[in-house]
Amino acid sequence: MPFRFRSSDTSVEEGFRRIACERLDEALALLRSGEAPPARIVHQLRRTCKAMRGLLRLVRPAFPAYQTENAAFRDIAAMLSGARDSAVLIETLDSLIDADEARQDWAMLRSHWAAPGHGAAGAMAEQIESCRAPLLAARVRAPTWALTARGEDAILPGLRKTYRQARQAMRALEAVSRTPAAAQASHAWRKHVKYHGQHIRLLSRLNPDLAKRRLTRTDRLGDLLGDRHDLDMLIARLPQDGGLLSDPAAAAQLAALAHQRAEALARKAARPGEALFAEKPSDFAANWAIPPRRR
Incomplete structure (x- = not known):
């Protein structure tokens, strides 16, 4: 859907409940079918959680149950995060490896990160199953969710807040660019950009042309910041696992290349970011x- x-939708509240129930129904149907590969189920469940949190943020000022x-x-x-971390590390490492023989030593690191994969299917299945009860409980609660405001008063405060947070996070990243704090600041900006994009999707019927243009930019920006986040995660992991490499210089070489790629992605993200968040909230x-x- x-x-x-x-x-x-007869009201914002009615649409809010409908969207929540539809997304949760899709997630529960995926769990019941058991046909998709575990990795795909994990991916879809994580997407569901992100979408639901974006929906909740849109109505946050008018939704007393938001925190809960x-x-x-x-x-x-969080139950599903461990199932994805190793795969992200491997994918990111593969994106850095080329035919240069001096970098073949990195294959040892890849093997180490892939080693848990022998039992990953069982662990992933357990993580997936652990999500069933809380998702079902949320589906039971969703039809009773109530808002304390109507129409624009139910959505515009949340829309403004998320837009403002994304704008502020962009400025915060600019202030710490090329410092150790940049990784965390970039991750914070990515998070708010993702929520902003979800809000535009939710409200796309109110301004279809503007929504289409903004979604193209937010999706592109989200991809750039997502790739940057994956590189930052690899860089943060190297002090822990880099000692496994037979050549100590290989870890430093890998970190330097990852930093170089991350900075290039940051430069690419600057232009769409400025275009998206130039206006006042x-x-x-x-x-x-x-x-x-329709109010």
């Missing part, structure tokens, strides 16, 4: 007014 409010429900989906996602939010008959 499309992740957005519909013109047929957001924590529930954060905890479900109040000016940006004015583009998403709800027609009177």
